Amino acid sequence: AFLVRGITPTQMAAMWRGTWHGGLEFTEKCCAPIAIPIATHTLHAVGAAMAAQRLGEDSVTVAFLGDGATSEGDTHEAMNLAAVTKAPCVFYVQNNQWAISVPVHRQHAAPSIAARAAGYGMPGIMVDGNDVLACHAVMAEAAARARAGEGPTLIEAITYRMGPHTTSDDPSRYRSAEEVEEWAARDAISRYRTYLERAGVWTERVEQRAAARSARLRAEARTAVIEGPDPDPGELFDHVYAEITPALAAQKRQLLTELAKEA
Ligand SMILES: Cc1ncc(C[n+]2csc(CCOP(=O)(O)OP(=O)(O)O)c2C)c(N)n1
Missing domain, CATH: 3.40.50.970 (Thiamin diphosphate (ThDP)-binding fold, Pyr/PP domains)
Known part of the structure; x- marks a missing residue:
């Protein structure tokens, strides 16, 4: 369903880097994140x-x-x-x-x-x-x-x-x-x-073109996952509510402070 709606394999693969939305433009494409x-x-x-x-x-x-x-x-x-x-x-x-x-x-x-x-x-x-x-x-x-x-x-x-x-x-x-x-x-x-x-729809020519396109998309997705930027851990708190609550804002500050100390 994602592919039909124009979500690319690269966007889907971003999920495995921990992006909160799985890389989806879910409002534009009418797809919810996984x-x-x-x-x-x-x-x-x-x-x-x-x-x-x-x-x-x-x-x-x-x-x-x-x-x-x-x-x-x-x-x-x-x-x-x-x-x-x-x-x-x-x-x-x-x-x-x-x-x-x-x-x-x-x-x-x-x-x-x-x-x-x-x-x-x-x-x-x-x-x-x-x-x-x-x-x-x-x-x-x-x-x-x-x-x-x-x-x-x-x-x-x-x-x-x-x-x-x-x-x-x-x-x-x-x-x-x-x-x-x-x-x-x-x-x-x-x-x-x-x-x-x-x-008579699936011919040798279609097979070759599909295989080449598939190999390209898979390679792109792999590269994007491996080389993509680390997600911002602070984002974890940003979309729980339309506006962040004071308690979540405090947790976010605490997490970012602790991570900064570890860095
Ligand atoms: C609430 C919850 N419990 C447990 C898990 C761990 N878990 C991940 S996938 C999975 C099995 C899912 O099986 P099914 O619904 O049949 O889907 P399938 O993966 O076979 O498509 C479980 C137990 C989880 N992600 N969420």
Whole structure:
């Protein structure tokens, strides 16, 4: 979603240098920064959707979350509030089977994540998350519902986390190679590529151009992360409220004084 909105891979990579906004021009591009505390953004999404509703804007807010995030209290509050207010919001749950080392069957006892939508009074749709066109179709339908004033939709996209959670994770400690192989055969990218090849859209020439562009973007992002300036630690306090409170201003002064002593 970020790429489609014109956020560059370099901006996204800035997140890993600790910039508070992940380098995003989120107001201009209508993208919120990545929320590190799992599921807090679901409530922000409902707030944004309710604001759009009150302003009479024709926009839809989409919250992307994981299967693990559905167990957080924030997600419950967000889904309930969105359904009650008929907020123009879509909850897109990327069920990739694992929340770090916790399998999805340990996350909930409901028949599915999508089934939980009924309890909130909104439609729940399960989709093959490795089928690009199916995902597009259900998202378009959910967005149309939201725009028509019919409220939120919960989409559960069934997919798989092919790699480790992070570079410090070793998935071989908790899942089998057979499971990974099985999912590799259903890989979303190769399936869509096959579709595009058969449609005559994905040709050798397109492949070469895409590979060259991808290599360039990745190199740019790496350089930007490695050579980018250190973020200002004082910024940590600046955007908690529209105007910094006296207590936060005092904490900011204290932190900067301590850091200056260490320098
Ligand atoms: C509130 C909170 N608890 C714990 C963490 C640590 N943590 C980071 S990612 C993650 C698992 C998330 O799993 P899921 O929601 O399924 O998303 P995925 O990473 O698989 O896309 C956890 C527990 C966190 N960031 N925030």
